[in-house]
Amino acid sequence: MIIVIAIVAMLAPATAQAATMAVDMKNNMFTPQEITIQAGDTVTWTNQDQAKHDVNFGDFKSPLLSKGETYSHTFETAGTYDYVCDVHPFMKGRVIVQ
Numbered sequence: 001m002i003i004v005i006a007i008v009a010m011l012a013p014a015t016a017q018a019a020t021m022a023v024d025m026k027n028n029m030f031t032p033q034e035i036t037i038q039a040g041d042t043v044t045w046t047n048q049d050q051a052k053h054d055v056n057f058g059d060f061k062s063p064l065l066s067k068g069e070t071y072s073h074t075f076e077t078a079g080t081y082d083y084v085c086d087v088h089p090f091m092k093g094r095v096i097v098q
């Protein structure tokens with residue numbers, strides 16, 4: 001019992017810090033357009049529009065999302081990641097991973 005508690009105590013700080021951040025696709029915009037997260041955090045995009053949108057980072061991309069659908073990606077490496085919607089090239093967003 002003491003060993004189990006010790007293991008849980010060691011794991012807890014690392015898992016407790018990982019967060020999931022939300023970005024909406026609404027009115028043909030990413031909101032927030034720029035989001036700052038910590039390495040290990042996940043971003044979840046949700047399409048709120050009737051129009052289909054996607055999230056294209058170049059190295060990886062989501063499928064086309066219909067209204068109500070979501071796409072999640074976990075960012076493990078610090079850096080600045082720009083993305084666009086392929087359907088609407090004027091829809092741009094940025095994820096800053098610290």
Ligand SMILES: [Cu+2]
Nearest residue numbers: 053085087088
């Ligand atoms: Cu779009």
